[in-house]
Amino acid sequence: MNRKHLISPKSQDKLFKIFAALCTGLVLLTLLVLLIDIGIKGIQRINWSFFTNLPSRHPEESGIYTALAGMVGLLFFTVIIALPIGILSGIYLQEYGKRNKLAKFIEINISNLAGVPSVIYGILGLQLFVRTAGFGNSILSGALTLALLIMPVIIVSTREAIKAVPDSLREASFGLGATKWQTVRRVVLPASFGGILTGIILSTSRAIGETAPLIVVGALAYVPFVPEGPMDQYTSLPIQIFNWTSRPQQGFVVNAAAGIIVLLLFTFILNGTAIYLRNRWYKKTAI
């Protein structure tokens, strides 16, 4: 088996390395171009009034105040609804549920739900909350819809975090005479807290960026007031951006770029926090 190589294995290795580096470089370059493009266009527009102005017909007077308020309100209700249900479901499925066929079935379906296109959730929300429940195109409808959307992510990440807690810790706790609940509360949850928190933050940052389902459940593009309660109408930053980009005037395109910068900052901060927490948690619990 002394076949001659066209290219020596060593060069093959080198070539592949160069190819992989090129691919990575291309992706990073595209991202960089996009960011620079947006940055150049948008940064001039970012000032205090951009955050405090209401939307307007004139691009230079228009701001993201209502969109920001709507987004924060939306996220607040989304998190309040999705967190308890998601985390408790995760705990139940991982710690209490029996390992049988039904559990397998539910497990697969939750994983599948996490992958369903968000617009489908929008349609579900439209029928369920906007029409059947009669919440109209309110923050509540939007929040419920987004909660549905991120719930599978929270459940899955909670389960993963709990699963990562070594069984030996549970055994130690039971060995000391702790009940199931004491074990979950005093050992499993503290040890998996970082992981659960990471999941929550990542799912929240996903919810921030969602536009499609919100359009379907009726977030408004133009809201000249700040929503004051869950039943008020609202808009959200992605919708505002979406709206601005569809305007013909050049000024609105600049506004959109500025809005994107704000949105990106939001997600970066959330993801950064998530990564920080995860690292800290792994350091603390690595055995």
Next chain:
Amino acid sequence: MTHLQSELKLLKTDIIEMWELVIEQLDKSLISLKTFDKDLTREVVSNEKRVNAYELKIDRDCENIFALFNPVAVDLRMVLATLKINSNLERIGDIAEGISKLITSEKEPFDQVLLECTRFQLMFEAAILIVNDALTAFDKEDTKLARTIFKKDELLDEINADAHQFITIYIKDHLDKTEQALNVLSIIRRLERVGDQGKNIAEEIIFYLEAKVLKHK
């Protein structure tokens, strides 16, 4: 103190107790020889059972320490040495018993002339001293003292070598005491063996403490 250390300490205590008992046996034999006290010789004979019981116990303890603790280095040498010293001591015990039996079988007290001409008492005391020094050397872990035993043993060998000649002369002069003279010779032979056992013990002590093998040199 670790578990093994406390087991070794117990072992040491046991062998030292046995050692003291054996020395007592020799002492009593010597006294009974001088005073012709046959009660004392009977005591020695019956005490031999205790010596034997010690031997069995120490054997078993050594076996257990080997099996359970796998001693190494100085601990290993200590148990090995103890095991051998144990059988040496048992032999000395046997010798003391043998001497006592000889004394018991004797019908009249020993002739002072006989004892003196053979330096018999000196030999007996030297033999006891050897066993005693060996005990101190073992207990205090004193190899210097252990090494003095070889010199002391030479005295025993010398007396033993001379004994033959002296006894022959004595028998020629005292034909009526032939039997007693032969018994004394027999005791001298035995005491010489006590010296040899003491020498072996000293070798074991040096092996235990210094890891040096002095045998057959």
Next chain:
Amino acid sequence: MVQKDSYITEGSPYGIYKLRVEGLNLYYGTKQALKDISIKIAPNTVTAFIGPSGCGKSTFLRCFNRMNDLIENVTITGSVMVDDIDIYKNMIDVYQYRKKIGMVFQKPNPFPKSIFENVAFGLRINGESSKSVLQGIVESALRQAALWEEVKDNLNKSALTLSGGQQQRLCIARAIAVKPSVLLMDEPASSLDPISTAKIEELIYQLKDQFTIVIVTHNMQQAARVSDKTAFFYLGELIEFDKTDKIFTNPSKEATQNYITGRFG
């Protein structure tokens, strides 16, 4: 070995045994893992379970604190008596019961909490919250586990900063802090270096004054060094149970001899 013989009281019929198992069978589903095991363990002794992997010794150990309850599909017949009370009878509160039986596991498994909180855990779940009470018990438990001198200035440090051997002694302190009367140890030194192992073994030897200790070990020499009695298990059966010196110098069963001499096929 003198002191070993003195306190093992044999032959007396009832009441003097801390642990008494009669005709115990254990099944995982339909597979029988333990076959008709009977054993009596006297208080304040160290009993070692030895045998090849999968012989059921760990499973058997876990019967004493009902740890097997945590596994699905386990069926147990026969009786396990602790202080003459059958722990598999229904009226036993398993959580209360487990507090009387401390357990130390194969891998050191301290909670990702401070050293103090680790030892205080068992007391806290019992509802003890008085700081001074906790402090007193934590200190005495750490002292008993021969760890106090090493950690007394760092009680608030994470337990995970300790070395493996220290972590295992911490786990022992955690187990004895709730004042159990029995200590179960499942290969407590198998993941430790020789020095830490020796420390754990010394500790076991000292702790038997206060606890009845049952230890599972793969290391036969460890069983020999620390235990008063040794039980040899093979294929789910208790082959031989006798004084440790008897087992290691003159076992009655050929299987035991083959195993301890390393001739096992």
